Amino acid sequence: MQLPSFQVPPRTIMTPGPVEVDPRVLRAMSASILGQFDPSFTSLMNETMELLRKVLQTENHWAYPIDGTSRAGIEAMLCSVIEEEDKVLVPSFGRFGYLLTEIAERCGADVHLMHCEWGEVFDPQDIISEMKNIRPKVVAIVHGDTSTGRMQPLAEIGAACRESGSLLIVDAVATVAGTEVKTDEWKIDGLITGTQKCLSVPAGMAPITYNERIEAVISLRKAIERGLVPQEQLTSRNLDRRIQSNYFDLSQLQDYWSPARLNHHTEATSMLYGLYEGLWIILEEGLANRYQRHRLNEQALVAGITAMGLSIFGNSSCKLPTVTCVEIPDGIDGEAVRAMLLDEFGIEIASSFGPLHGKIWRIGTMGYSCQKRNVLLTLASLEAVLLRHRVKIHPGEAVQAALDVYQQAVKQSS
Ligand SMILES: *Cc1c(COP(=O)(O)O)cnc(C)c1O
Numbered sequence: 001m002q003l004p005s006f007q008v009p010p011r012t013i014m015t016p017g018p019v020e021v022d023p024r025v026l027r028a029m030s031a032s033i034l035g036q037f038d039p040s041f042t043s044l045m046n047e048t049m050e051l052l053r054k055v056l057q058t059e060n061h062w063a064y065p066i067d068g069t070s071r072a073g074i075e076a077m078l079c080s081v082i083e084e085e086d087k088v089l090v091p092s093f094g095r096f097g098y099l100l101t102e103i104a105e106r107c108g109a110d111v112h113l114m115h116c117e118w119g120e121v122f123d124p125q126d127i128i129s130e131m132k133n134i135r136p137k138v139v140a141i142v143h144g145d146t147s148t149g150r151m152q153p154l155a156e157i158g159a160a161c162r163e164s165g166s167l168l169i170v171d172a173v174a175t176v177a178g179t180e181v182k183t184d185e186w187k188i189d190g191l192i193t194g195t196q197k198c199l200s201v202p203a204g205m206a207p208i209t210y211n212e213r214i215e216a217v218i219s220l221r222k223a224i225e226r227g228l229v230p231q232e233q234l235t236s237r238n239l240d241r242r243i244q245s246n247y248f249d250l251s252q253l254q255d256y257w258s259p260a261r262l263n264h265h266t267e268a269t270s271m272l273y274g275l276y277e278g279l280w281i282i283l284e285e286g287l288a289n290r291y292q293r294h295r296l297n298e299q300a301l302v303a304g305i306t307a308m309g310l311s312i313f314g315n316s317s318c319k320l321p322t323v324t325c326v327e328i329p330d331g332i333d334g335e336a337v338r339a340m341l342l343d344e345f346g347i348e349i350a351s352s353f354g355p356l357h358g359k360i361w362r363i364g365t366m367g368y369s370c371q372k373r374n375v376l377l378t379l380a381s382l383e384a385v386l387l388r389h390r391v392k393i394h395p396g397e398a399v400q401a402a403l404d405v406y407q408q409a410v411k412q413s414s
Contacts, residue, residue: 014378015350016146016174016323016362018196018203019369025201028277029270036267044276045257045267051279055287056176056191056209058183063209064257065275066248067268070173070194073206075103076248077169077190080218082138083241084108089136091127093152094118094145095353096171104140107244112136118148118355119314124156131164138167143181144174147353149325149362150318151175158187167213173197177282178294178322178366183209190214198294198322200367201278204271222251294321296409297365297375300402304379307401309393313360325352325360329391334358337385345381372406
């Protein structure tokens with residue numbers, strides 16, 4: 001039987017990931033395979049580390065991708081650092097805070113969870129006073145939570161962690177390459193991102209970076225495992241401190257990413273081609289220009305949505321620039337609207353989770369998807385679909401308001 005090959009329907013992707021990918025990245029990924037110890041490939045590994053340091057704004061030696069989606073990076077970082085009974089503070093302002101909690105608990109951590117209302121973030125001082133009570137080994141926090149569309153300021157928390165000796169580990173999956181993330185300046189010890197959001201590379205890798213404070217924890221665990229730490233220096237907790245995972249053991253992974261090239265897994269060749277090209281594209285555009293582009297498209301989207309008469313969810317002073325949460329008008333079936341956008345216009349926006357399910361749509365402006373054409377098409381199509389659903393909106397206003405924002409920006413820059 002002759003089966004047809006899979007035909008990909010054309011799409012405009014306006015979700016918080018995965019997002020559209022620059023054709024240059026897709027072309028790079030179609031290049032032929034190199035062996036993982038081929039000098040051409042190992043120099044690509046080194047160059048990728050170099051580009052990653054620039055995009056992550058760090059002088060850390062260790063900056064390399066974990067093979068797997070973003071949560072693979074989170075799991076590698078947490079399970080290499082956290083040991084049984086370690087105290088971990090997780091201030092959670094959305095769904096991805098619970099992911100950090102869940103993974104830390106699986107590592108045996110004594111997790112102290114802080115909550116805040118969805119749509120808000122924490123006052124850094126509240127986190128800092130909780131740190132004083134708990135004295136955690138690790139503070140694990142999300143920078144931009146895509147589930148609520150909020151962004152937590154980190155600089156004060158980073159300074160407090162450095163002062164008190166806690167390690168700050170940050171999920172910056174939704175923010176890196178879309179808005180400012182200053183790893184070193186904010187004193188972040190370990191940081192995780194993902195390819196399929198603002199890096200605009202297909203899902204499948206999680207670039208991470210960590211400094212010597214984290215490396216020291218990993219190295220000590222390794223030394224104990226190898227019997228290199230004298231017995232009298234070990235407490236009972238020190239007996240088995242081996243990192244439980246083989247695949248996610250950062251001590252083994254860093255040996256593979258070092259000149260020693262100690263064999264671990266087989267590197268994901270085509271993904272690395274894609275990541276390298278994606279990082280090049282980011283640096284070609286320039287980080288400041290890229291953040292500016294994300295800001296402008298977000299502003300145009302928000303102007304259009306509000307001109308239509310819809311409301312933006314959450315506290316606007318901590319809005320995540322890469323995700324816009326739109327309140328679903330009363331009595332409207334949010335899923336029917338999303339389905340019609342996809343079926344009739346080929347545009348995908350996202351629904352939501354937990355307490356926000358059925359209450360908001362989430363529209364991403366990330367990476368290659370974050371462009372004027374996509375924003376205008378989304379506004380025009382959403383307006384048409386809402387009219388079709390007999391929602392009372394102000395017809396004809398949304399696209400005009402967005403065009404005003406774009407024209408204003410051209411005027412200001414000339
Ligand atoms: C998307 C996302 C993740 C999870 O990413 P996967 O690639 O699906 O594993 C983690 N954290 C945040 C903040 C995200 O937005």
